[in-house]
Amino acid sequence: MILVVDGLNRHRYTKLLDQMFELRARVFRDRLGWDVKVEDGKEIDEFDALDPAYILGLNDEGRVVACVRALQTTGPHMLSDVFSAILDGEPPLRSATIWESTRFCVDTDVLDRGTSRHSVSFATCELMVGALEYSRDAGITDIVTVIDPIMNRVLKRSDCAPYDYLGSTTPMGKTSAMAALLDCTDERIDRVRAFAGIEGDVFADAETEAALADDAPAQGGGADMGSLFDLVQAQPEPQPTELEQYCLDQVAAAETDEERDAARRLAAELCRAGMVSDRALAAINC
């Protein structure tokens, strides 16, 4: 069963989100050995603060066994930032109808092999169907997804092979990472559904959604969404530091692509050294 948690309802699903962050820590730090920040057993990065959408796969006991995170490619996302090496330093795709998916993983400790409802294969397919249908219903046509070679193999075996890849497979931790392209067409969704024998609606219905919430059932009221004014106030854009401004000026003043690339490389270097913020780097790379 699939549950979508985003900025609108995440306050109701903190327990499920914690399970997801713990799953990500086990997969990306422990199993894949990626350089991710884990605190208190949870892998959480700066993109989790940007109100992404999480597509969660839950087993019959309501436990998170699969997850993926989606962001728009028009705004800050991983390929425009920490995963830029995968694209050989090239700027990422940017389109209203392309989303990025990252942190795609399944729980191999809980799921078994084979093809039953409790298998890795089924959980992966169900998550794919959920992610593809959620994207399609939002008017999205294609997804660029960052995956490791094992996940790539699972996709190929599930009749959900990427139609292309961007950049190159890049060493990352104990394994490597690649950027794959998937279309959100009905043909692909039908193929994955047929492969795993998934019929009917994969998304949790309203009743189940309510039952899965932290303190179920919390009806009515709704979140205090504050006002747009608070929203602006709550996001005071930090003024660029002198050094960040220098980098911005260098990029703006670049007359050739080489000069611009050089200015960006410098900024990336300074960012790695912690002297330029990720936010400023994103602005520099846009």
Next chain:
Amino acid sequence: MSVIDLSKLPFPENDLKSFLDQVCEANELDYAAYAGINPIAQTVHGFVNYPDEWQTLYVDQGFQNRDPALLAASRSIAPVDWQRLRGEQSFKSIFRAAHDFGISEQGMTIPVRGPYGDMGMFSVTRDCPDEEWRLLKRKVLGELQTAAVHLHDHVISSQALTRVLHHPALSKREIEILQWIAAGKTQQDVADILTISNRTVEVHLRSGRSKLGALTTSQAVGRAIGLGLIHPL
């Protein structure tokens, strides 16, 4: 905070309000509205093609600061259907008022996120039964997503501060594909030449158009030539 009516500001070569009219016309919609937040300039911008009387009331009542459609969309990556908000008290009070001006509660708000923490909310509405709305949405959502980002990028880059930051960063692949298109090749020709799939060419073209602020490929080619990214043949 006040709403700035961009339709009354000079926008060279862009009449944003007529753009809203065109989007409505092409996608069988009654009305469209845009609200954008620019955290660098700390402003909310908006313009709509709603009836003037409703615009006046909306702004006088400060609805933009508590419109649940805008607030919800700002925290979502997917379009937020107003059906999801029908239980909200603030939604009921605004739409009871809107109803008097012939504005339907059937609608959705499409969130746009830009690279600088900037956000845009593009709302569309159409007076029709739920089922008809569901079918229409499915048909036009891709178009509306593209229109929303196009509009937002134009508004954001119209401001001096963000214009300085903005210059299109196209990848080698995107430039290569635009160059072949400029040479008169079709999308399928380009796919064959580069031995990649037609769909890969398509996503790169779409991305190139978005980065160049163009709605059509020929516009994108024109702008790429203007910027010296590709050469006219």
